[in-house]
Amino acid sequence: VNDPRLTLSAVADLVGGRVRGDETLEVRGVAPLEEAGPTDLGLLADRRYLGRLPESGAGALLVSDDLVDAVPGDRSCVAVPDAHAALVPLLHRLYPRPAPEPGVHPTAVLGRGVEMGVDVVVGPYAVIEDGVSVGDRCTVGAHAVLGRDSRVGEGTVLHPHVVLYPRTLIGRRVIVHAGVRLGSDGFGYAVVDGALVKVPQVGRCVVEDDVEIGAGTCIDRGSIGETRVGAGTKLDNLVHVGHNVRLGPGCALAAQSGISGSVTIGAGVMMGGQAGLAGHLRIGNGVRVAGQSGVAGNLADGETVMGTPARDLKTFLRAYASLFRERNLGRRVRDLERGVSEAEGER
Amino acid sequence: VNDPRLTLSAVADLVGGRVRGDETLEVRGVAPLEEAGPTDLGLLADRRYLGRLPESGAGALLVSDDLVDAVPGDRSCVAVPDAHAALVPLLHRLYPRPAPEPGVHPTAVLGRGVEMGVDVVVGPYAVIEDGVSVGDRCTVGAHAVLGRDSRVGEGTVLHPHVVLYPRTLIGRRVIVHAGVRLGSDGFGYAVVDGALVKVPQVGRCVVEDDVEIGAGTCIDRGSIGETRVGAGTKLDNLVHVGHNVRLGPGCALAAQSGISGSVTIGAGVMMGGQAGLAGHLRIGNGVRVAGQSGVAGNLADGETVMGTPARDLKTFLRAYASLFRERNLGRRVRDLERGVSEAEGER
């Protein structure tokens, strides 16, 4: 498909939805309600945005089923169970990404014994050191540095300015954003005669298949042994992962969250933005940590926590709310105590 | 002016102040009180630093009007309503920045259809991809990568190692510090059959005029539509801005603060260091968020908040202080309850 233009009927077919209104109406893009124009599908996936609908110049709407009744009848729309999930096939069709021309830029510096797959793209000024292996159909962005003996799996994309320390292992279909550092030295020191003496960091960093790593994120390699990011796990921007951490599969770590060294994390764990985990913890499967929370103890499967130190989410929110509900509790208790002692004096 | 040397009288003229003491005394620099020498103006803009005055070797002082009476009479000084603001003209005069020689370094890689303004400086190993436009008098630092179809306005400075993802738009007189990533993919996934599936991020990142962006900061582009940073807004180091955020003009975001996706922020908003905003919020004009606070709900114009979840600043501080004021409240209330039930038993 070369022409990124679809009728509402074709949109409905693509996303498994149904059209309400003019099936033949054509759209070329998808946009937030307040930015959408007459050739755009305005996105309505969240009740909070209903108020923006009257002003929207969208030619038609992509709307979640539970919101479709709130849309005025004169608006054509495609309704679908989950409008956000419907973006996946739709955006791929309407915004095809120009495939970069395969080839190694003449300015790239390649070491000895580099193995390069087919259809690899290597950008300007990339540095690929001795013994590195790059899989088929990988993209290595401008200025990326792939340290000695690193391995990158098939179909992986390293955006510009990524640095892999030596011996880093990256799986297939991984996306690594600009400025990510993988395999850096962990924060390991011994105190000798009162001074901090560096413990050599001799392990490595392993990133499994289908991981995505946001811009500026840093993952240390193992001090001894591995730091490992499980398959399908997604890390947002500016996340820190310490040495010897083991992140399970299918986790999602929001921006600026941080994991101290030697933490073991299960599958499907979610961390909110700026949340943190103390060192050496064991975090179970499906755990959820609210944004800015600080976890100081092990967590069992399925726990949801908040606060620093983190507690069960509902318990925390109830206790926190109680702080604001009553004023002057201390003075009032003192008044009661005084009343009691006076009453006793009277007896 | 070639010789960075000024009499106190000239300093006073420059900053709109008045001399107390020797008008003919010459200074060549400005320094903190504890580092200042005989040819320096020592800066005294904050009462907290008065204690450092006796030890200071400063030849003279630049002092705010409200502190001048606290300065011993034998110290020559220039008094001005706001000594900190007076630094602006004074430092420009005493520390003229060497203007880099215009020209494109021979190692820079330029794509097809690049438009380059007059007097542009392009550093070594910069990569400027197809269709990029760079305005007059811009500086593009060493190793900067300007992705396809990006546009950079007049007089903007990109420090070394800046990466612009494709189609990023940057206004005029913007300063972007080393290692900033603009237009990276947002953290957008749909859950399909239990796995996190990437939603293509097809929008762009727009930075308006007179913005400054600190080292290491990352701003994602819109998933669909824009992420936008308003004119004159300043971001400190290592800040995260998620996809589809709209930051108003004249905001100041301190280091390591973070804004989740789809937040709309008004004009003149201030965020302290390590503060965070949850997704999809609307934050009014002039809002202030204390450092490390986490905002979980919309905020009206002019609110000042603290805590996680954030509350009105004074309310939070009062409630927090109450936590520490009274000890053993729980036990004491239990004692009172026991007393009541015993008294009732006696009746």
Add this chain to the structure above:
Amino acid sequence: VNDPRLTLSAVADLVGGRVRGDETLEVRGVAPLEEAGPTDLGLLADRRYLGRLPESGAGALLVSDDLVDAVPGDRSCVAVPDAHAALVPLLHRLYPRPAPEPGVHPTAVLGRGVEMGVDVVVGPYAVIEDGVSVGDRCTVGAHAVLGRDSRVGEGTVLHPHVVLYPRTLIGRRVIVHAGVRLGSDGFGYAVVDGALVKVPQVGRCVVEDDVEIGAGTCIDRGSIGETRVGAGTKLDNLVHVGHNVRLGPGCALAAQSGISGSVTIGAGVMMGGQAGLAGHLRIGNGVRVAGQSGVAGNLADGETVMGTPARDLKTFLRAYASLFRERNLGRRVRDLERGVSEAEGER
């Protein structure tokens, strides 16, 4: 020593320990218990990992004295007072780092008046501007940018993608990890007619001997005067240090911690992950700040604090725990008050 293989007896000699079991057993590496194989020393330095011992395939153990009695008698081990500290000599011996070939890569760009010591390694695409001095035996990684008039002391390692702004001073034996920015502009603005006007940042950044700086960390230079990191201080990944901060010697700042401008910090201070200090504070020697804590006032020597705003650690933890200990305190106090007023009514 070319062959990284040691008998337990040789290990014991190297680390000042004693062998329990087979002194002639040979090991080639050190690994965490769950990753160790028959030629590895499994590390047992922390009681929390005792549970992993039965499953461990380690050929022998490196164990702290206080844990050796918990190790089954059929396991050969080297016992030592502090197994973690013993890693320092042991890993240096078993994992010798390949010394990079001295020499300046032909793609490096060197400015005028660059002074280069002996046995320096300069990687591909490094940019060393006019007037820079690089000490003997330094390593300058790929794509590093050393701004005009910077100085780097003997034996210092700059990993790939480090950026030094002009006039940065770095001492001897410093390790600077990938993507670190030193000497960037601080966050300094004056409010003029309601707009934020940049105060020129004309100071510099000074890093003393034996400092290590983690990946992605940013340290601003002084606005006027210096920002200084004391000898032997260690900074983890993604730390922010504002302008005019003075960090004493021997401090340890965990990942994502942040220090606002003009803070003065003593010797041996420790900050946990994501902790922050407000501006202009004085922090004494040996202070410890718990992770995620936010310090808003000066701290005397030896204080240990937690919370935001930070309080004495034990006081904070007691107050925080009290929040969760009693439920419905407010309602119960109201009940008591009602009882009192009814009782008074009866009188």
